[in-house]
Amino acid sequence: DAGVIQSPRHEVTEMGQEVTLRCKPISGHNSLFWYRQTMMRGLELLIYFNNNVPIDDSGMPEDRFSAKMPNASFSTLKIQPSEPRDSAVYFCASSRLGQGVYEQYFGPGTRLTVT
Amino acid sequence: GQSLEQPSEVTAVEGAIVQINCTYQTSGFYGLSWYQQHDGGAPTFLSYNALDGLEETGRFSSFLSRSDSYGYLLLQELQMKDSASYFCAAILTGGGNKLTFGTGTQLKVEL
Numbered sequence A: 001d002a003g004v005i006q007s008p009r010h011e012v013t014e015m016g017q018e019v020t021l022r023c024k025p026i027s028g029h030n031s032l033f034w035y036r037q038t039m040m041r042g043l044e045l046l047i048y049f050n051n052n053v054p055i056d057d058s059g060m061p062e063d064r065f066s067a068k069m070p071n072a073s074f075s076t077l078k079i080q081p082s083e084p085r086d087s088a089v090y091f092c093a094s095s096r097l098g099q100g101v102y103e104q105y106f107g108p109g110t111r112l113t114v115t
Numbered sequence B: 001g002q003s004l005e006q007p008s009e010v011t012a013v014e015g016a017i018v019q020i021n022c023t024y025q026t027s028g029f030y031g032l033s034w035y036q037q038h039d040g041g042a043p044t045f046l047s048y049n050a051l052d053g054l055e056e057t058g059r060f061s062s063f064l065s066r067s068d069s070y071g072y073l074l075l076q077e078l079q080m081k082d083s084a085s086y087f088c089a090a091i092l093t094g095g096g097n098k099l100t101f102g103t104g105t106q107l108k109v110e111l
Helices: A098-102
Strands: A005-007 A010-013 A019-024 A031-038 A042-050 A053-056 A065-071 A074-079 A088-095 A110-114 B003-005 B009-013 B018-025 B032-037 B044-049 B053-057 B060-065 B070-075 B084-090 B105-110
Touching: A005 A088, A010 A019, A019 A088, A019 A110, A031 A074, A042 A065, A042 A074, A053 A065, A074 A088, A088 A098, B003 B084, B009 B018, B018 B084, B018 B105, B032 B060, B044 B053, B044 B060, B044 B070, B070 B084
Parallel strands: A010 A110, B009 B105
Antiparallel strands: A005 A019, A019 A074, A031 A042, A031 A088, A042 A053, A065 A074, A088 A110, B003 B018, B018 B070, B032 B044, B032 B084, B053 B060, B060 B070, B084 B105
């Protein structure tokens, strides 16, 4: 199995630009999670989907952030417009539903730098 | 509030045994997971305790006591490659189907 795939691995952009992060979960997994990690705030859950449906987006910092999961094999996290405080590593993770959520598989992450 | 607390840093020598604790403040939960994260890498799943007691996986063991609101990760025969951050994680009361991660413990293994 290829594991969770994320792209791009690194993104450098200027303040005000739109940023789109992509994720392909592990085949057969029906829960998908977007996390953000910074030194100051640690690992934060932004949003998660069960069976492609957004369940909890309470971690999304503000309206500039949006996420979609059009099918079981693809999800995007979009930031528009981006700000320097959005600089962080963004991880996508997938798991099976129910108790399977305890065993999540993380992608390699996207390191975002907003200047 | 509900939270998972861990020591920020632990240092041990190669070959030793180290215990990383995780205490939680929540009225209910369904189990405890542990993840390892090397610098620049992604968190990787280590273990899951669904019930009280000890779970052993090679050099790593994890323990859970619901009555004491406490769990720990035990690493034996420490190796340099074990230097990493370790996170406990749990589904907290009212948390739906999502994990809340602890504050993380940075383990430094020295010669």
